[in-house]
Amino acid sequence: MEHVDVAVIGGGQAGLAAAHALARQGRTPVVLEASDRAAGSWPHYYDSLTLFSPARFSALPGMPFGGDPGRYPHRDEVVAYLTAYAARLQADIRTRRRVTAVRADGSGFTVELEDGGQLAARAMVAASGSFGCPHRPALQGVESFTGRVLHAADYRDPGLFAGQRVVVDGAGNSAVQIASELARESPATLATRAPVKFARQYVLGKDLHFWLTRTGLDAAPFGRLLKTPPAPPVLDDGRHRAALTAGTPDRRPMFTGLAGDRVTWADGTTERLDALILATGYRPHPPYLAGLDGALDPAGHPRHRDGASPVHPGLAFVGLEGQRSLSSNTLRGVGRDAARAVSRLAAHLARS
Template identity: 70%
Template sequence: MHQVDVAVIGGGQSGLAAARELRARGVAPVILEASAQAAGSWPRYYDSLTLFSPAGHSSLPGRPFGGDPDRYPHRDEVVGYLLRYADHLDADIRTGTRVREVRAADGAFTLALHGGGRLSARAVVAASGTFGRPYRPALPGLADFTGTVLHAAEYHSPRPFAGQRVVVVGAGNSAVQIAAELARHARVTLATRRPVRFARQRALGRDLHWWLTRTGIDPLPVGRFLRTPPAQPVIDDGRYRNAVAAGSPDRRPVFAGADGPKVTWADGTTEEVDTILLATGYRPDLDYLAPLGALDASGQPRHREGLSSTHPGLAYVGLEWQRSLSSNSLRGVGRDAARVAQHLAAHLQRR
């Protein structure tokens, strides 16, 4: 069985950042990426996705994003950036390689691959993100709804929904962006548990992320001070707040029930709906770690700031709120990757 120093599971932004920081510390990583290219989930996001952080605040370690630092890059620009980053990375990247399970064996880890291959690693970085595990909440009556139910992971453009009655469930950035886009082609309600919170994208001529960095709020290790991370607001240049205020989309509390093609709203009214689109987020896609006992009952990793609390030599990069509010973003993942790489390099030296 082939043995490597560190197996990095996932070749998106988190895995690439982890590999770069490991190489900087003299460790040879092997990146195992399930898809055909080292760009993670970015190629599968919806067509109009635009970063909420400017290019100047959206870089991985060692390589600036490039171009106008104040622009907000489009999805395809991010894909191109990640592919260039991978091309310049001195690491063994194996695309089309999906990890089926990880087990501990003789002080190391054995990785079973789909297709029958196996790999031995002295350490493992789980950097597989969340896109492969969309969160679908148990909303009242949803199982009885006979219309179309989709998750935002399956949404690409508004064209298939033209003329439909659509309910978008969620209050985050993607939910609001998708609902506002759909509302130009369909009749759309944004259904949320509470009113949508907006944050100004720019203040006093500076982007919000400049202020977060300048004030030290980011990369403040929020997890040390907050038991439950707060819900992040929708970052807005004014367009989305104005669209919701104008009723395009309109905003209502989440429906009280569904039956057949109809939903029932909190005020008791019912109406037929063509599509319910769940923009309800994701959970860590880490099922391959279940045999290790590294996950809790809900599938969440047992860790402290990215370092496994169950297995020395196992670490995570790219978890939401891993250490700070930007831990799972382009602008913040590099800091966590550096900390994890330093820990793993020391771990390997001790063995």
């Protein structure tokens, strides 16, 4: 069995930030990425996705985002950035290495891979994100619905729904963005459980993230105070609010049921529906830790305090939503959490 110092599970933004922090501690981590490149979930997002924060606030530690710092990078620019970042790292990045299980042993952890291989690691960083676990809420009658049901994780292009009647379930940034672009091709509705909450993209001529950074709110350690991270508002320069006001898409209270090819709305009316898109977020669920006693809570979510496992001192988490701050699972904030988690791991390794 191969023995390594630190294994990082996941080669997306969180895993790369952790690898960078480990390299600064003088260690050479082994990064295990399930896909064919170190770019995390970004290659799989919908085609029109852009960052909600400007490039100047969206870089990982040690490498600024190139180009106009005031622009909002497109999905493919983020993929290219992460690929270039990985190439510069002093880390052993191994792609097509899916981790299936982790076991504790006397000196650390045994990491089992899908291809049958194993690694013995003195310490480990779980940084695999939540994209692999889309949240699908329970919906009355969805099992009998004959139309198409897909999560935003599987949505790509509004042209695939041209002329179809589509409902988007959700009230966040992605839900509003997807529904707005669908409405240019099809009759689309945004179904929400509460009114959409908007935040102004620009305040006093500056992007909101300028003020979040200047005031320190973006990095404030709210995570330990919040049992459930608050749903972020929709950042808008005015276009999405105007689109909803104009009814393109229209916004309706959440429907009450589905049956056959029809949807029933809260007012009792029904209509034919071709497709339902669930823009309902993701849930952290690293299934490879299921057999590691105490690593996950009964719901399968990571147990941690500021990213540190309370049971296994050699285990750290990076990239969880609300892990420490409002920006913990973003490009602009994950580096801070990674540095903090890795410093604790380094102290553990020094002691052991």
